[in-house]
Amino acid sequence: MAGLTAIFLAGPVLTQTDPGTASGEEEEAIPFALPQSGPFTPAEIEIDNDQAISDWFRSSHANAASDAFSHWDDDGEIRAACATCHSGEGFRDFHGLDGTPAGVVDGPINVGGVVDCGTCHNAGLADITEITFPSGLVHPVTGVEASCLTCHQGRSAGIDVAEATSGLADDEPNSELRFINPHYATAAATWLGGYGAAGYHYDGQDYSGRFFHARPVASCNSCHEPHTLEVEFEPCLTCHLADRPEDIRIARQSYDGSGDTSVGISSDIERNADTLLGMIRDYSDEVVGAPVIYDGTRFPYFFSDANGDGVIDTAEGSPVAYQSWTPRSLRTAFNWKLVTADPGNYAHNPQYSLELLYDSIMDLSAPLGIDMEDLQLLR
Template sequence: MSRFSIQRYPSNVLLALAGAAILFVSGAQDAAAQASNTVESTQGLPTFVMPPSGPFSPNRIEIPNARAIASWMRGGHSDSASESFRHWDEEGAIPPVCATCHSGQGFRSFHGLDGSEKGPPEQPVPVGGVVDCETCHNANLGSVTEISLSSGVNHPVIVGEAACVTCHQGRAAGATVTRAVGEKPDDQPDPELRFINPHYALAAATALGGYGGLGYQYPDQTYSGRFLHAKPVQTCLSCHDPHNLEVVADTCLMCHTTGDPDLIRITRQSHDGSGDTSKGIKHDIAANAARLKSMIFDYAAEVAGTPVVYNGEGYPYFFTDANGDGLADEGDGGPIAYNAWTPRLLKAVYNYKFVTSDHGIHVHNPHYALELLYDSMKDLSEPLGVDFAALGLLR
């Protein structure tokens, strides 16, 4: 039996999630379709690795891993039509630094699991790959015992979290912001400053908290470390189905009265000034993130001197609104990226994006999220003349 690689699912293959089986159209026509869709990379390595294959048909041959494949197909890691894997279609290849997490082939190259030297692939990787089976099931993955974070911290990992931490730590850290602002005056716009993007889906970064140092941490403050949760929760797989990534509610119910993470509250005090402790901690984080965003807008207009607008759907998200009409100013190339960054504003915006880029931060590390938001708001309040204590917020 041999492995095959596919750039896209063959058009004559019908994948049906019926209990534990996946139905593959069998016969020579199917084999020919698979072969016609085989794409080899510039390095001679498969773009898309699936389990050992054959003319599968449930009434003729058993598929031992059918349940796992069916589950995987329901998750985001297999969604070959998503922006995560289609972003580079026009270019025809994925840059090496991006391929590490946006292609199974790139991941294996980065860790040397394919026999190559460790590090990003030497050449761009062809589009069409996803987080395939061998990304997490490669026999050599157990040799990865440490992940270097963007903050410079070398974090020890076990095989069950090596892939997760590699790709869900983001591509920037608080140290990135610190280096960018240097000794520049806090409230003076500097044309050399640019938006720093922490990246997306930052579960591993937020879970590590202050120990990981991936948020911007104000020098005069201390921060909660890794959120170890409770003893049964040790890695990402303690709560997430390893294939479809869904949260296993039964894990929550071991300690909480509900399996809905949005309703769980881990503190008896109100952090958002509302005094309401009947709602989940997610609501406090969301309220403080919204308040920080409002303060960012006020600071940009009143202190930096150039209003800003935010568009969460388009990089670099923050755009110039010089006339204050609530719309991004347009240039020859489209909306004009915000260009009046001050060090103080850059720090707050980085933390806003860091917190809001992890939609599960209320579970992964609510303490760290609340601390970053609180400190960012407090820092902006001084030049804005806001009576911060009067807001009733708690760190």
């Protein structure tokens, strides 16, 4: 090792005369560890996918400081139940791409990971042919679809709400009921619609299935640039006249009772979602007699306000989770959260989103004494 150190510190090494050199002359040989053109400058090295890496690095998939990837830092490892989608290492573990059994995260999964290149570019993705959704649906996938649909399907479905409330009286609070969270960024669940059965489906109602767009738009990458994750809006202009995706209408009728068809369908969804949340509050206050406050910044989002002063109750310095759920309020709150958890619901499956909101509003209208015709909503 001492000899190697001397090579690096002493500079060029003298070698024996090469047959092509003059007698008595010696040529210099650059140590193999140093570049011939030196000094080494990373910026001068050409990388074929440099732009893709730069785009990914600035995307939310690579933001290691975000709560999506740093939430478990103090724990020292990511919980197995969360690791599949909150770490590339966990994703590969779950699908058996690291040589472990598929279908389970064996762990432990290290903190600090993100949705890395190996999450979407692993050669083993070609062997994944189906993804199971929380509803029990087994959906066929090809290639990188496995990555998108694994992590954007949510973690609960309407069937979980149905099982939790089975046999219980619609309007009687049950202290054993807890809010069932569909989770975040549920684009795939919205996209598959009634076929995917992500929402709570009411008996006797039909629900729109998977949202089939124009023929070129058949996958996540059809609309989203895979590295920046941004929506490529220009192809939309082939058929739609709008300044941004949110302004696309797709319908000639008003679903929110406003009669305004000059705005995008996203407006109808947003207004109906606001109506539903307001009715959930009114129902909890007037029918159940236990006011509720929603705070989207902290789990479990719905909190107690026993005295109705508009301030979340606390106990030992912590907010008190709402514990007066009835089957009716639980299923409507689940559908509301599912729809609003997907900020792209207006593009992924607007009809399914509107159907879930309408049916949930109708569910609450009876105990609140509201005439659905007065709301002038369309399903």
